[in-house]
Amino acid sequence: MRIYLSRPDITEKEIEAVCAVLRSPNLSLGPKLPEFENAFTEYIGRKRAVAVNSGTSGLFLCILALEIGPGDEVITTPFTFIASATTIMMAGAKPVFVDIDPETLNIDPAKIESKITQKTKAVLPVEAFGSPAGFDKICQIAQKHNLIVLEDSCEALGSELNGKKAGTFGRMSVFAFYPNKQITTGEGGMILTDDDDLADICVSLRNQGRGKGDSWLSHERLGYNYRISDINCALGIVQLSRIDEIKAKRKQVAKWYQQMLISDDRLIVPTESAGCDVSWFVFVVQLAKSFTLEQRNKILEAMKAKGIQVANYFSPVHLQPFMAEQFGYKEGDFPVTESVAERTIALPFYNNLTKDEVAIVCKTLKEVLG
Numbered sequence: 001m002r003i004y005l006s007r008p009d010i011t012e013k014e015i016e017a018v019c020a021v022l023r024s025p026n027l028s029l030g031p032k033l034p035e036f037e038n039a040f041t042e043y044i045g046r047k048r049a050v051a052v053n054s055g056t057s058g059l060f061l062c063i064l065a066l067e068i069g070p071g072d073e074v075i076t077t078p079f080t081f082i083a084s085a086t087t088i089m090m091a092g093a094k095p096v097f098v099d100i101d102p103e104t105l106n107i108d109p110a111k112i113e114s115k116i117t118q119k120t121k122a123v124l125p126v127e128a129f130g131s132p133a134g135f136d137k138i139c140q141i142a143q144k145h146n147l148i149v150l151e152d153s154c155e156a157l158g159s160e161l162n163g164k165k166a167g168t169f170g171r172m173s174v175f176a177f178y179p180n181k182q183i184t185t186g187e188g189g190m191i192l193t194d195d196d197d198l199a200d201i202c203v204s205l206r207n208q209g210r211g212k213g214d215s216w217l218s219h220e221r222l223g224y225n226y227r228i229s230d231i232n233c234a235l236g237i238v239q240l241s242r243i244d245e246i247k248a249k250r251k252q253v254a255k256w257y258q259q260m261l262i263s264d265d266r267l268i269v270p271t272e273s274a275g276c277d278v279s280w281f282v283f284v285v286q287l288a289k290s291f292t293l294e295q296r297n298k299i300l301e302a303m304k305a306k307g308i309q310v311a312n313y314f315s316p317v318h319l320q321p322f323m324a325e326q327f328g329y330k331e332g333d334f335p336v337t338e339s340v341a342e343r344t345i346a347l348p349f350y351n352n353l354t355k356d357e358v359a360i361v362c363k364t365l366k367e368v369l370g
């Protein structure tokens, strides 16, 4: 028996759409690229969408387009996937971490202002595990201090806070489509903004710095190849058309986990914060505060030995060796992040996980907890 941590949900419709592109002459820069982008602007409700080959490239291009670079500081969370911070560094700017709120697991709005300096140019908040909790407050603080908000929505496609969609909080925002995400393109990402100039710069940067109407061999700026193929876009178009169904399936799986685990006082079980309609990315429980890191790691190993894939989302970004070395971060700098990160267990989570499988995961977890 084996229960996977995540599995993509690919139907015949996706397979047919991909095959249709393969039968066409346009494998890249064809009609599926604008079709995918237009489907996104319509779904999120923003003016422009620029599809790229990963969430990481999307964040990096936003940072370049926003002219964030050497000498600038960007406030972000240490409780995230590494790319939220490394894309700031790729542009030569400094990630400045702010600890998280233990309830929402997102940047603690109350701790932002003390980290703002003359050099602070932007705030890069992340909807951890898909939840936009606290984003209204984070944006208010950014606005008060005239800071740009670059929203890392890579985990939050379909989530809302008080009826406002994830991906509409930042001046620019980015989604990602790795196969464990709500929708997948295999690999891929999407930049959203209402600013035509910023979108046009991203379009150019993604395609070797070519300008509008430029020929293939003329380039108006230093650019990259962060293009996404029409094969990936075709997959994404069908996946996005199913987002309501996908969100509902994931909500159901989360509900089963909540029902089966919520009464166990050895666990802290995630629920939706007030005002949030979460499109669940992963389902991450925390062990109670009495558990140590060593105990958590043993539990992870015991679950894996029983054929159930689990993970330690996230390992604090500031304690990654190269980060600690470059910026001097050390244990104890962000105690909430460190405490939460030591006790997390990401459980198997995907659209088509059955109630029986969820029951097996929960039963095994309870046994392993002793």
Ligand SMILES: Cc1ncc(COP(=O)(O)O)c(C=O)c1O
Pocket (backbone or CB within 6 Å): 053, 054, 055, 056, 057, 080, 081, 083, 084, 126, 152, 154, 155, 176, 177, 178, 188, 189
């Ligand atoms: C919060 C966050 N930011 C950025 C990324 C980067 O996306 P990608 O893996 O597509 O480069 C991810 C993806 O895992 C993510 O979860």
